[in-house]
Amino acid sequence: xxxxxxxxxxxxxxxxCKGSGFGEGMGGCGALLQVVPADISxxxxxxxxxxxxxxxxxxAKTFVSYNTFK
Ligand SMILES: [Zn+2]
Numbered sequence: 001x002x003x004x005x006x007x008x009x010x011x012x013x014x015x016x017c018k019g020s021g022f023g024e025g026m027g028g029c030g031a032l033l034q035v036v037p038a039d040i041s042x043x044x045x046x047x048x049x050x051x052x053x054x055x056x057x058x059x060a061k062t063f064v065s066y067n068t069f070k
Contacts, residue, residue, distance in 0.1 A: 012036035013068060015053070019060030029058040037069050 015035045019028025035053050042051045052063045 012039075015062070015064065015068075017055040017058065017060055018062045019055070019058070020063050028060040028062060029055060031055060031057050035064075035068075040064065040068070 012034050014032050017028040017031045017033060033053070033055065039053045040051050041053065042048070049066060050063060051066055051068065052061050054061055
């Protein structure tokens with residue numbers, strides 16, 4: 001059985017894999033991903049303000065804005 005839609009399916013955001021990570025040398029695969037806050041990594045603990053997610057398909061890193069889920 002496959003869940004087509006569940007009640008909180010709108011949670012998160014559909015974001016495209018753009019592979020815009022610095023120095024990654026990857027253009028991303030263009031996949032449309034359902035990204036939830038838990039998927040977002042950041043470097044706040046080291047004084048940075050970057051937020052990004054890793055594409056599960058191609059492994060590229062795509063940066064997102066801080067307020068993506070606000
Ligand atoms: Zn990708």
